[in-house]
Amino acid sequence: MTFASTSVPRHLLRGAVGFGSLIAAFALIPVVGPWSLLLLPVTFIAFRGCPTCWVIGLIETISRGKVQRECTDGVCKLTTAS
Numbered sequence: 156m157t158f159a160s161t162s163v164p165r166h167l168l169r170g171a172v173g174f175g176s177l178i179a180a181f182a183l184i185p186v187v188g189p190w191s192l193l194l195l196p197v198t199f200i201a202f203r204g205c206p207t208c209w210v211i212g213l214i215e216t217i218s219r220g221k222v223q224r225e226c227t228d229g230v231c232k233l234t235t236a237s
Contacts, residue, residue, distance in 0.1 A: 158203055158212030159219055166216045170209055173201035 160166035176197040183191035202209040222233050 158208050159215035160212060163213075163216055166209075166213055169201045169203075170213070173198050173206070173209060176201065 160169065176194045180191050180194035180198065183194075199205070203212065222235060224231055225234055
């Protein structure tokens with residue numbers, strides 16, 4: 156689980172920061188010019204790469220401890236944790 160956070164609220168906060176800085180980076184271009192694009196690194200740090208990585212992390216955070224992968228004879232499947 157490389158993209159999961161320690162809790163769902165913390166992960167959602169990272170998402171709010173990421174999406175907020177992404178929107179602000181482009182919305183502020185008419186006001187401050189290309190300097191607003193300096194917010195993009197904040198976006199990538201908050202998302203730990205990209206919005207898809209953030210969504211994968213959200214799924215991992217929610218399912219942590221509820222689902223586990225079992226592999227036998229080269230065949231893997233997801234089962235509920237017991």
